[in-house]
Amino acid sequence: MTNSQAGASRAPRMVLDRYHRAMLDKSADDLADLYAVDAEHEFPFSAPGFPARFAGREAVRAGYRAAWGASPLRVKEIKDVVVHVSDDPRTVIAGHVVVVQTAAGDRAAVPGLLIIDVHDGLITRVRDYMDALAVARVAGVSGA
Structure with a gap:
């Protein structure tokens, strides 16, 4: 693999594709391995009982292992993906x-x-803006 190919495999769009793959595979390890050691993962629309953020790669790994391990839900498909252009090519x-x-x-x-x-x-x-209450409703969490 050339340096330009290696760089392209880590470009933001490719990282997004790998992020989605980890969701489909329900792989906390594959997801966490995409993060820098000191990365932040924020949930601005968090639900009660769910953290507002994970600080660091290992917190992402542990948080998703716990959440995905306890969840009766399985991601079957990720559709209608629309990528928006940012002024910052790293975003x-x-x-x-x-x-x-x-x-x-x-x-x-x-x-x-x-x-x-x-x-x-x-x-x-x-910054992960998911409809956490919709997830709770589907999972059968009372009060959601």
């Missing part, structure tokens, strides 16, 4: 719809928006 802004499925086979579409900052091929900051 990718993407809207998407995540189709989740329960163990009983019920499906729901959950809209979201990601703003991902990538420096030297690693995520340094994510």
Whole structure:
């Protein structure tokens, strides 16, 4: 692989593709490996009982292992991905719809928006605007 090919594989758009793949695979390790050691992952629309942020790669790994491990939901599809142009080439802004499925086979579409900052091929900051209450409703959390 040439240096330009290696750099392209770590470009923000490619990092977004790998991020989505980790979601589909429900792989906290693959997701966390995309992050810089001191990265921040923020959830501006967090729900009760869910943290507002993860500070650092290992917090992302532990947080997603716990969340995905406890969740009865499975990501079946990520569709309607729209990537918006940013003035900063290190930032990718993407809207998407995540189709989740329960163990009983019920499906729901959950809209979201990601703003991902990538420096030297690693995520340094994510602002993750997901509809956390929709996820809770689909998962059958009471009060959601």
